[in-house]
Amino acid sequence: MSPKATVSEGRRSERKLGWWLCAPAAIVMLAVTGWPIVYSVLLSLQRYDLRFPGRKAWIGLENYGTVLTSSFWWTAFGVTLLITVVSVLIELVLGMAIAVVMYRTLLGRGLVRTVVLIPYGIVTVAAAYGWKYAWTPGTGWLAGLLPDGSAPLTQHWPAIFIIILAEVWKTTPFMALLLMAGLALVPEDALKAASMDGASAWQRFRMITLPLMKPAIVSALLFRILDAFRIFDNIYVLTNGASDTSSVSVIAYHNLIGGLNLGIGSTMSVLIFLAVAIIAFAFVKGLGASAPGQGTGGRR
Amino acid sequence: MAGGGGRTARWSVINLVVLLYALIPVAWIASLSFKDPSSITDGSFWPRKWTWSNYTGIFHNDDFVRGLINSIGIGLISTVIAIVIGTMAAYAIARLEFPGKTAMLGMSLLIAMFPQISLVTPLFQIERSLGLFDTWPGLILPYITFALPLTIYTLSTFFQEIPWDLEKAAKMDGATPFQAFRMVIAPLATPGVVTTAILAFIVCWNDFLFAISLTSSSRARTAPATISFFTGSSQFEDPTGSIAAAAIVITVPIVLFVLLFQRRIVSGLTSGAVKG
Amino acid sequence: MAEIVLAGVTKRYPDGTTAVDRFDLTIADGEFIILVGPSGCGKSTTLNMIAGLEDITEGELRIDGAAVNDKAPRDRDIAMVFQSYALYPHMSVRENIAFPLRLAKVDKAAAAAKVEEAARMLDLHELLDRKPAALSGGQRQRVAMGRAIVRDPKAFLMDEPLSNLDAKLRVQMRTTISRLQKRLGTTTVYVTHDQTEAMTLGDRIVLMRRGLVQQVGSPEELYHHPRNLFVAGFIGSPSMNFLPAEVDGDALTTVIGTVPLTERMRRGLAEHGSPRRVILGIRPEALEDASLGGQGGATALGGAAEVTFTGRVDILEDLGAEKYAYINLGEAGAIASEHLAEAFQGNETEDGQVQLVARIAADSPAREGRDVTLAYDPEAVHIFEPDSGANLTEAVAAGVA
Numbered sequence: 001m002s003p004k005a006t007v008s009e010g011r012r013s014e015r016k017l018g019w020w021l022c023a024p025a026a027i028v029m030l031a032v033t034g035w036p037i038v039y040s041v042l043l044s045l046q047r048y049d050l051r052f053p054g055r056k057a058w059i060g061l062e063n064y065g066t067v068l069t070s071s072f073w074w075t076a077f078g079v080t081l082l083i084t085v086v087s088v089l090i091e092l093v094l095g096m097a098i099a100v101v102m103y104r105t106l107l108g109r110g111l112v113r114t115v116v117l118i119p120y121g122i123v124t125v126a127a128a129y130g131w132k133y134a135w136t137p138g139t140g141w142l143a144g145l146l147p148d149g150s151a152p153l154t155q156h157w158p159a160i161f162i163i164i165l166a167e168v169w170k171t172t173p174f175m176a177l178l179l180m181a182g183l184a185l186v187p188e189d190a191l192k193a194a195s196m197d198g199a200s201a202w203q204r205f206r207m208i209t210l211p212l213m214k215p216a217i218v219s220a221l222l223f224r225i226l227d228a229f230r231i232f233d234n235i236y237v238l239t240n241g242a243s244d245t246s247s248v249s250v251i252a253y254h255n256l257i258g259g260l261n262l263g264i265g266s267t268m269s270v271l272i273f274l275a276v277a278i279i280a281f282a283f284v285k286g287l288g289a290s291a292p293g294q295g296t297g298g299r300r
Numbered sequence: 301m302a303g304g305g306g307r308t309a310r311w312s313v314i315n316l317v318v319l320l321y322a323l324i325p326v327a328w329i330a331s332l333s334f335k336d337p338s339s340i341t342d343g344s345f346w347p348r349k350w351t352w353s354n355y356t357g358i359f360h361n362d363d364f365v366r367g368l369i370n371s372i373g374i375g376l377i378s379t380v381i382a383i384v385i386g387t388m389a390a391y392a393i394a395r396l397e398f399p400g401k402t403a404m405l406g407m408s409l410l411i412a413m414f415p416q417i418s419l420v421t422p423l424f425q426i427e428r429s430l431g432l433f434d435t436w437p438g439l440i441l442p443y444i445t446f447a448l449p450l451t452i453y454t455l456s457t458f459f460q461e462i463p464w465d466l467e468k469a470a471k472m473d474g475a476t477p478f479q480a481f482r483m484v485i486a487p488l489a490t491p492g493v494v495t496t497a498i499l500a501f502i503v504c505w506n507d508f509l510f511a512i513s514l515t516s517s518s519r520a521r522t523a524p525a526t527i528s529f530f531t532g533s534s535q536f537e538d539p540t541g542s543i544a545a546a547a548i549v550i551t552v553p554i555v556l557f558v559l560l561f562q563r564r565i566v567s568g569l570t571s572g573a574v575k576g
Numbered sequence: 577m578a579e580i581v582l583a584g585v586t587k588r589y590p591d592g593t594t595a596v597d598r599f600d601l602t603i604a605d606g607e608f609i610i611l612v613g614p615s616g617c618g619k620s621t622t623l624n625m626i627a628g629l630e631d632i633t634e635g636e637l638r639i640d641g642a643a644v645n646d647k648a649p650r651d652r653d654i655a656m657v658f659q660s661y662a663l664y665p666h667m668s669v670r671e672n673i674a675f676p677l678r679l680a681k682v683d684k685a686a687a688a689a690k691v692e693e694a695a696r697m698l699d700l701h702e703l704l705d706r707k708p709a710a711l712s713g714g715q716r717q718r719v720a721m722g723r724a725i726v727r728d729p730k731a732f733l734m735d736e737p738l739s740n741l742d743a744k745l746r747v748q749m750r751t752t753i754s755r756l757q758k759r760l761g762t763t764t765v766y767v768t769h770d771q772t773e774a775m776t777l778g779d780r781i782v783l784m785r786r787g788l789v790q791q792v793g794s795p796e797e798l799y800h801h802p803r804n805l806f807v808a809g810f811i812g813s814p815s816m817n818f819l820p821a822e823v824d825g826d827a828l829t830t831v832i833g834t835v836p837l838t839e840r841m842r843r844g845l846a847e848h849g850s851p852r853r854v855i856l857g858i859r860p861e862a863l864e865d866a867s868l869g870g871q872g873g874a875t876a877l878g879g880a881a882e883v884t885f886t887g888r889v890d891i892l893e894d895l896g897a898e899k900y901a902y903i904n905l906g907e908a909g910a911i912a913s914e915h916l917a918e919a920f921q922g923n924e925t926e927d928g929q930v931q932l933v934a935r936i937a938a939d940s941p942a943r944e945g946r947d948v949t950l951a952y953d954p955e956a957v958h959i960f961e962p963d964s965g966a967n968l969t970e971a972v973a974a975g976v977a
Contacts, residue, residue, distance in 0.1 A: 014396050014397060014398065015396075015397075015398040015399065017392070017396060017398075018392040018396040018397070018398030018400075018401065019392075019398060019400065021388040021389055021391060021392035021396070022388070022389045022392050022393070022400070022401075022404050024385040024388065024389075025385045025386055025388065025389040025404075025448055025452060026389070026404060026407065028385065028441070028444055028445060028448065029407060029408070029411055029445050029448055029449075030407075031441075032419070032423075032441050032442055032444070032445035033411055033414060033419060033445060035422075035426070036419050036422035036423050036426060037418070037419075037422070039422040039425070039426060040418065040419075040421055040422035043421065043422065043425065098318055098321075101314055101315065101318055102318075105311050105314065105315055106307065106308065106311045107308065107311055107312065107315065108315055110562075111315075111319075112315050112318055112319065113562060113566065114559055114562045115318070115319050115322045115323065116318060116322050117558045117559070117562060117565065117566075118322045118323065118326055118555055118558070118559075119322055119325075119326075120558065121502065121551070121554045121555045121557070121558035121559075122326065122551045122554070122555065123505065123506050123524055123547070123550050123551055123554065124506060124508060124524075125508050125524040125527060125528060125547070126329065126524070126527070126546075126547030126548070126550055126551045127325065127329075127547075127551075129329070129527070129543050129544065129547050130325050130326070130328055130329035130332070130544075130547065131325065133328075133329075133332055133540055133543075133544065134325070134328055138341045138343060139332075139340060139341050139343060139540060140343060141328065141343060141344065141345040143343065144343040169321075169325060173322070174569065177566055177569050177570055178569070178570055180566075180570070181570035222413075223412075223413070226413040226415075229415065230415040230416060230417060232416075232417065232508070232509050233508040233509070236508070236512075236528070237528065248417070249415065249416075249417040249509070252417050252420075252421070253417060253420065253509070253513065256420065256421050256424060256513070257424075257512075257513060262421060262424075262425055265421040266421045266422065268417075268421075269415075269417060269418040269419075269420070269421045269422070270418070272415045272417055272418050273414070273415060273418040276413065276414070276415050276418075280413055463660060463662065465658050465660050465662040466662050466664060468627075468629050468649075468656075468658070468662065469656070469658060469662035469664075470664075470675075471628075471629065471648070471649040471650060472627060472629075472649050472650075472654065472655060472656040472733075473650075473655070473675050473676040473679055473723065474650040474676050474679040474680055474727075475650060475679050476648075476650065479679060483675075484664055487666045488665065488666060
């Protein structure tokens with residue numbers, strides 16, 4: 001074998017090793033997501049209700065027509081968007097504040113950083129029950145603060161507020177951590193230079209810190225928006241979709257497990273998937289978000 | 301950084317606010333779990349009458365114990381598998397040059413953002429026809445899938461930080477490739493792998509949607525799902541105390557993990573998130 | 577201890593770039609060889625090929641007569657010191673140094689004794705139980721050295737081992753390495769981009785550029801007899817002055833006046849087809865303030881047939897032991913040669929003005945803004961062919977010898 005062949009041999013074996021090492025992960029991810037996606041598209045084109053298996057038939061886009069003209073779907077869609085936008089906005093502001101505190105605090109930095117992780121570590125369902133009981137009349141300490149006779153979880157707007165509260169409380173620390181990592185990217189010298197140039201604390205934050213943190217903010221926002229859009233656990237526990245508080249995930253779940261309607265359930269699944277894809281695409285195009293971890297492909 | 305007394309006081313107040321933010325809701329659930337059934341509806345923040353009975357109650361509840369076992373078993377198996385195959389993929393991504401690397405990262409990212417509900421309907425039907433519905437593997441498969449993107453991203457960032465000159469140095473010092481891996485690279489990679497394993501376990505432990513959709517009995521139902529069924533159960537006169545106690549039971553191990561590995565978890569969660 | 581032979585060793589990457597082109601060199605047993613050149617010249621690639629960390633595309637590498645092209649690094653019995661030191665962060669200093677012995681399955685007592693000995697040689701005694709993170713840069717460097725010497729390898733390979741140290745420590749470690757190598761007598765190949773390290777450390781220097789060996793020789797040879805413009809410009813600090821010149825009868829016409837042709841120059845020019853346009857090179861240390869030799873009839877250069885020219889001092893740097901006088905030659909002094917661009921930044925200032933540097937005695941009365949008359953021996957002048965970069969004066973010397 002000529003020495004030249006050994007080189008390309010080495011390169012080829014490196015490729016092969018790369019593929020072999022990635023194969024199991026790729027196969028699992030494809031098998032558990034790829035086929036089901038195709039399958040749910042197929043299901044969405046059928047009339048398929050497990051309660052009436054005999055009436056199973058291909059009906060083209062009829063399910064989409066049914067869902068897209070249903071006021072339940074659009075209410076759920078509106079609620080989901082509202083919860084997503086409001087909670088992510090609050091999380092961004094609150095998360096930024098907490099990030100700055102964690103990053104700059106003079107005392108007990110370790111304690112603050114540790115305790116802030118508790119909401120992240122808590123199981124969503126467990127926390128949701130905490131909020132539910134806190135707002136349950138008679139039982140809850142927060143309900144006790146309200147006028148007598150009010151049952152916030154049974155009214156539309158108060159229930160939405162509580163859902164957002166539960167969501168924000170649980171996920172703000174995660175946002176804060178991502179933003180803190182972004183803060184760490186801002187060179188101390190740039191801030192010093194800015195203050196020598198006469199910038200106030202607020203000006204330094206707005207003109208130096210924020211622009212330099214933009215990549216961290218954008219990728220944290222993207223992740224949280226897509227995460228909030230699939231909100232399920234909190235609503236399931238807090239209201240189970242009562243008083244028009246269903247999110248798209250909750251309504252799809254009820255169509256499947258409660259209604260056993262595979263056709264409609266799959267149609268909603270496909271629509272939710274499309275909505276998420278559109279949001280992600282718009283985000284990447286509009287804000288130039290780059291995927292986390294991209295551009296870190298350096299080696300050796 | 302020695303500030304004046306005013307500065308210290310200001311930071312103390314700010315820190316206190318942050319601490320209260322994180323702790324009050326947790327304290328509330330804990331307090332609820334220690335309340336005596338007779339005082340559970342008194343609306344007071346702290347228990348007027350303390351009791352362990354909620355805890356003894358749930359540990360005498362077979363469904364809950366079974367749910368805990370399911371949670372632990374399914375969580376551990378999913379984590380181990382996700383870590384093993386995720387480590388392989390992450391190593392390849394961090395260290396090797398091969399076509400398809402970007403596609404692999406792209407696919408992980410897609411799955412990380414994928415709405416789980418979109419999988420629930422088809423998986424419900426597929427698992428029923430394959431006999432995986434309401435079994436451990438029926439949950440383990442989606443858990444591995446959703447733990448993998450996190451595993452691959454976090455670990456490949458960790459791997460990229462290992463100074464790979466060390467591998468060359470070990471070879472020059474007379475090590476075989478396997479010795480170089482075992483004696484030099486593996487010890488350096490372990491902390492990253494442990495951190496990632498904790499994060500992956502949290503993902504599995506925290507899941508609710510798959511757990512209630514892909515199970516129908518206590519055979520595979522995990523603890524969070526089991527708790528949600530307490531409500532309708534007639535075993536308890538009032539499930540509030542039991543649910544609170546169960547919530548604390550499933551939360552404590554994770555919170556302990558998080559507190560013990562705080563520093564590592566922060567770096568794990570944020571790795572790869574800021575390098576846009 | 578071993579003789580290392582590189583015979584036509586070539587490294588070509590799959591994309592077609594050639595990193596090292598037909599490298600021929602025989603490194604004698606116990607010799608200290610320096611591979612030096614600007615970044616990207618192929619010196620590190622060459623070292624990695626000797627180490628076995630990179631494949632050899634063509635040619636043969638022999639250690640002690642045996643071809644080792646296909647041998648794994650661990651079968652070559654060579655130790656390497658990395659620029660990053662590559663200390664194992666999870667092992668103590670003692671474990672780091674003992675690591676090669678552990679892999680070689682040396683028994684514990686013998687290994688411990690060897691570690692002790694290496695530690696004594698490198699003054700690492702108090703540090704043996706520390707982790708690398710707790711060491712300073714210089715200490716880490718010594719641990720890396722310790723790990724290399726402990727198993728008594730056939731050869732040491734060093735990849736810019738000092739470039740992560742601060743200037744003062746670098747000078748210190750230079751002498752340490754030099755002393756250690758002499759004491760152990762181990763064949764050493766040392767890669768650096770720093771010509772001072774190359775000049776002070778090596779028995780022989782291999783100067784590389786774009787994958788090609790430019791010249792191999794002792795530091796004196798490379799300094800006094802550079803084979804081409806690149807070598808002349810790279811070796812020596814400050815760099816050699818280069819000026820455009822025209823051959824005009826029996827003299828060279830330049831911006832610093834007329835330089836009479838010596839016998840050596842005449843022969844060199846004749847042998848190369850008597851080109852008209854050439855590049856004149858003269859080292860800063862070959863120029864001296866002419867006023868210093870004024871008294872007693874002695875000349876500044878101690879009697880040699882000297883030539884003088886006068887120029888205005890633009891900047892004067894006083895280093896205490898000597899002075900650097902920068903003389904502005906205007907734009908007329910500019911020369912364009914690709915051979916020079918890579919070797920050093922050139923003596924052009926930002927605005928296209930050309931400067932000439934003279935390294936003159938500390939007691940020179942030269943002042944900034946005043947004229948100074950500089951003297952030099954025309955024998956110290958090199959003449960280069962602008963296109964090939966060849967040193968016309970040296971080619972003859974080589975031919976004669």
